[in-house]
Amino acid sequence: MLPLKCLLCLLPISCEDVIDVETFPDDPRLIVNGIVRVDLTEEFVPVEIRVTETSDFFGEPTITQLDEAVILVGESDPDDPFNQNFGTSVLVETEPGSGIYIPSYIPGTDTDDRIRTEFLTPNTVFFLIVEHKGKRYLGQTNFVSTVPIDNLVQGDETLFDDDDTEVKVTFTDVPDEENYYVFDFGFGEFLAIDDQFIDGQTFEFSFFYEDLDPGSVAEVSILGANRQFFNYIDLLVEQTTDNGGVFQTPATTPRGNMFDVTGLDNIEIFDNTGNPQEFALGYFAVVQEFKQQITIE
Numbered sequence: 162m163l164p165l166k167c168l169l170c171l172l173p174i175s176c177e178d179v180i181d182v183e184t185f186p187d188d189p190r191l192i193v194n195g196i197v198r199v200d201l202t203e204e205f206v207p208v209e210i211r212v213t214e215t216s217d218f219f220g221e222p223t224i225t226q227l228d229e230a231v232i233l234v235g236e237s238d239p240d241d242p243f244n245q246n247f248g249t250s251v252l253v254e255t256e257p258g259s260g261i262y263i264p265s266y267i268p269g270t271d272t273d274d275r276i277r278t279e280f281l282t283p284n285t286v287f288f289l290i291v292e293h294k295g296k297r298y299l300g301q302t303n304f305v306s307t308v309p310i311d312n313l314v315q316g317d318e319t320l321f322d323d324d325d326t327e328v329k330v331t332f333t334d335v336p337d338e339e340n341y342y343v344f345d346f347g348f349g350e351f352l353a354i355d356d357q358f359i360d361g362q363t364f365e366f367s368f369f370y371e372d373l374d375p376g377s378v379a380e381v382s383i384l385g386a387n388r389q390f391f392n393y394i395d396l397l398v399e400q401t402t403d404n405g406g407v408f409q410t411p412a413t414t415p416r417g418n419m420f421d422v423t424g425l426d427n428i429e430i431f432d433n434t435g436n437p438q439e440f441a442l443g444y445f446a447v448v449q450e451f452k453q454q455i456t457i458e
Contacts, residue, residue, distance in 0.1 A: 190215045191293050192222055193419045195300065195445035198384065199278060206276040206447065208232065210252060210262040210289065215442070224260035227252075228292040232264075234276055237286045237303070247288070250274040281447075289419070289445045300419040300445030307342060307385035308332055309451040315458060316367060326370040326457055330381060336361025341391035343448075345382040346370070353386070353395040373457045382452040390446050393417055417444040 194211040210230065213222035230252035251274050252262040264274040285304040290297065309332070316327030334340055334356045344352040346368055354366075370379060386394070396415045421439035 191225065191291075191296075191298065191419075191441040191443075193289075193291070193298070193300070193417070193441050193443035193445060195289055195419070195443060196384075197445075197447045198382070198450035199281065199304070199447060200450060201278050201281070203278060206278055206281070208250070208252070208264050208276065210291075210445075212260045212262070212291070212293070224258065225293070226254065226258070226260065227262065228294075230262050230289075230291045232276070233288040233290070235286060236282065237284050248276075250276055285447075287445075287447050291419075293441075295423075296421055297423045297425075298419045298441045299422045300417070302390075302418065302446045303387070304447050304449075305385035305387050305390070306449040307383055307451065308335060310381065310383050310453050311363065312365075313381055313453045313455050315455060318367065320369040322371070324372055326373045328368050328370065328379060328381065328455060329365055330368060331363060331365040332383060333363045334359050334361055339388075341386040341388060343384040343386045343391065343394050344368075345384065347380050351394055351398050353391050353398060355391060370457075375457055377457045378454055379457060380452055380454045382450050384450050385448040386446075389418060390444065390448070393444055416440055417442060419443060419445060 192213045192215065194213075197206060197208050199206055212225055212227055214225040216223055232250040232252065233247040234250060235247040251265045253265045255261045255263055264276065266273050266275055281304045283304065283306065287302050287304070289300045289302075291299075310330060311333055312329070312331040314329050316329045318327045319325040320327075328346075330344065332342070337360070338356075340356045340360075342354045342356075344354065346352070348370075350368075350370075352368065368381075373379065393415065400415075417440070419441035421441070423439075
């Protein structure tokens with residue numbers, strides 16, 4: 162899929178009448194920004210879970226606090242998925258009122274719930290469990306690796322405006338595998354790509370920034386993704402306007418992977434099929450990241 166900026170044409174329209182739309186407030190809904198980006202050259206997984214809460218239809222999300230937050234981590238056995246031994250990482254708020262949660266760690270004591278990168282494999286499974294206002298939410302993900310960016314250069318083409326800045330990104334897909342990629346271009350701009358037509362190939366595409374001044378530094382990241390994460394980001398990109406990012410309150414409520422499991426006591430069954438509308442917004446994923454920077458000329 163190419164960037165929306167490459168595909169979308171806006172047609173000029175005009176209206177005479179102003180229409181007032183009456184909106185009805187929904188109950189506040191928890192938003193979990195749980196995309197954990199892993200650099201395997203670092204010692205620890207940089208777990209940082211940010212939580213906010215929806216307000217009214219036009220309001221910005223507000224910071225909220227969790228009653229409890231833990232991550233269970235272990236190795237899954239494809240031949241025996243119920244035979245899993247999990248370690249527990251307790252998450253604590255970095256500062257009161259911040260809404261940011263990281264593994265508990267107190268230097269000089271035995272309290273160290275950080276997760277080491279050396280143990281990560283494609284079979285490493287993570288469960289994020291959070292308690293919020295009497296409800297329990299749970300998200301599951303496996304660690305997903307990715308490939309590095311081969312090349313990042315500035316181009317000289319424009320799209321709709323002479324002020325557009327072209328950046329060319331090149332990467333090489335892993336052959337004979339079903340792979341998905343999420344690109345983060347900064348400034349709330351994301352792009353999801355699959356390898357359906359580029360399996361095993363070196364692939365180059367262009368992304369166009371708006372209003373970047375010479376000397377500005379743009380950072381581009383490639384994130385590993387499974388199909389579910391790919392679909393989630395792809396849908397959010399379609400809904401994202403120029404004034405928000407993919408972790409702002411969306412126009413609709415696309416389902417991530419943070420389910421309401423209140424009352425359930427079996428982590429192997431948590432898809433809340435009996436309550437399909439009970440889920441938190443946002444997503445939990447643990448993915449490898451490579452990134453490069455480019456200075457705009």
